[in-house]
Amino acid sequence: MIPAIRTWIVACVTAGGMLAALPAHSQISDGVVKLGVINDQSGPFSSLTGPGSVLAIRMAVEDMKPQLGDIRVEILVADHQNKPDVGVATVKRWLDVDNIDAVLDVSNSSVALGVQTLIRERNKVALYGIIGTTELTGKQCAKTGFSWVHDAYALVSGPVKTLTKGPEDTWYFLGADFEFGKNMVQVAKRLVTARGGKTVGEAFHPMSEADFSSYLLQAQGSKAKMVAFANAGTQLVNVMKQWQEFGMQGGGQRPIATLLSVADVHAAGMDVMQGLTATTAWYWGLNDDTRAFAKRFFARFNAMPTESQAGMYSATMHYLKAVAATKTDATDAVVSRMREVPVDDMFAKGARLRPDGKLAHDFLLVTVKTKQESKAPWDYYKVDAVIPSSDAFTSLEASDCPLVTDAAKSK
Known part of the structure; x- marks a missing residue:
């Protein structure tokens, strides 16, 4: 039996208020962009990702308010407990019942490979953090699955x-x-x-x-x-x-x-x-830009951000910039925009998404x-x-x- 997974809505923000009507020209399914964050919330890798990644993603959503306008964003969070069956079942429910647009973080190779199959079948987006297996952008690559932080190589x-x-x-x-x-x-x-x-x-x-x-x-x-x-x-x-x-x-x-x-x-x-x-x-103390982000993060988390947490901020920002630019959460349009525009932020400078889904950064x-x-x-x-x-x-x-x-x- 799959253990119960607690899910929270941790952000639902708009520039004009939570109940603001969407402008007629926006094409946002269900009137909201839904992000599903799944990672290790309390186990051995929780300090690398966990609640800190959720905060980083929330910060990105907040920072995108001016560009998003009346586009609402919800974030759902779950703990996969480093169990592939738990993680895949949760994401499957999110995709089939909650109609989420993108899966974020994951932070477990076995779970990620299962998620990759799901998003490929349903044409949804995944923004992966610290995934080690090279299979994710190798034989198991997907046109909508992006490895943001690193892989084993x-x-x-x-x-x-x-x-x-x-x-x-x-x-x-x-x-x-x-x-x-x-x-x-x-x-x-x-x-x-x-x-x-x-x-x-x-x-x-x-x-x-x-x-x-x-x-x-x-x-x-x-x-x-x-x-x-x-x-x-x-x-x-x-x-x-x-x-x-x-x-x-x-x-x-x-x-x-x-x-x-x-x-x-x-x-x-x-x-x-x-x-x-x-x-x-990534390292928080590398330069002025990394230190500025780290200072904001530390004020709310009482710890400096890890490379995975910083990467999830960057990935969320890039995804939402594509949503704002295309005024839709339709996967093909958003992914096309993400691939066209370089990532240029405190996490990566002038980085681009490769055809295999890797974000090519230093x-x-x-x-x-x-x-x-x-x-x-x-x-x-x-x-x-x-x-x-x-x-x-x-x-x-x-x-x-x-x-x-x-x-x-x-x-």
């Missing part, structure tokens, strides 16, 4: 390409035993081999795992130069705490996070996370600072390098997305 390519020079650079992988972790390790191993390095071991842990001692002992025994963790949220926090407890922090092996957020560093503390290397799609290679290096609260990252979008993602030439034509591949 983008997350592992920075550290692997930077740290792997030859056969002496060895890797051990510890991943979460579900689609995200498995896909992340598979992609990373392929890149290690391509760079001339060697994978000396791998292991996968259950989603509910809290004791990583046996896994860490295996990693230590492998004598790999790099130990990479293909997990996130509370899983990553717990494994890094035990990494420190076992004295591995100064043991000569370098820890790599394939998915790291400032929320993880804040939860574990800089003493635990210092020296951890990762690739990230990434950052970062290392967690020591307490001595940190100058202010939440000042956690040293930016080691900017990774251009052309290097961050798999090339269109190598894409196995059926929507990528020969003409697009040749560009």
Whole structure:
């Protein structure tokens, strides 16, 4: 039996009031644009997405009031509990009964693949946040499904390409035993081999795992130069705490996070996370624009935004700008507008949606600072390098997305 999912309407806004009549020229189905936000609201990934993503989406809706005019927007929210059956059933109900126009965030690879099938069948929009599996914009791509933040290749390519020079650079992988972790390790191993390095071991842990001692002992025994963790949220926090407890922090092996957020560093503390290397799609302290958004977000959430939360603000803004420009929520018109206009905001500068659904934007290679290096609260990252979008993602030439034509591949 599928557990009950609580759903809330958290925004219903118009420039002229909730009951304002739609102008005659607008073609908004049911008189309202409906957004369905589904993610991990209380589990291991809730700090990366969760209520913070809902707030970021709400902020985008509020900021779009002047452009939307009398177009009303509703936001429905649900917790998929990291269970594909729960997530897919919820989205199916939203699409078939509540007539939502777009699914947002999702933040779980297995759920996302199920959602992708639904939106493809019903010609609806999905704006995905932190989805690791490359299948989403590969073999399972959809013309209305957009991966806004990252995928497994983008997350592992920075550290692997930077740290792997030859056969002496060895890797051990510890991943979460579900689609995200498995896909992340598979992609990373392929890149290690391509760079001339060697994978000396791998292991996968259950989603509910809290004791990583046996896994860490295996990693230590492998004598790999790099130990990479293909997990996130509370899983990553717990494994890094035990990494420190076992004295591995100064043991000569370098820890790599394939998915790291400032929320993880804040939860574990800089003493635990210092020296951890990762690739990230966005950092709140990068420039004046990112800091301005972060200041507004922090005032309402008491935490700095993660890359996923910032990405969901950007995705929502881009979608609603297309609705405002076309004066309709008809999928084909909105998607066409989204693809025509670049994304140029505090999340991504001059970024465009590729034929496979990826938002092509730059990434950052970062290392967690020591307490001595940190100058202010939440000042956690040293930016080691900017990774251009052309290097961050798999090339269109190598894409196995059926929507990528020969003409697009040749560009």
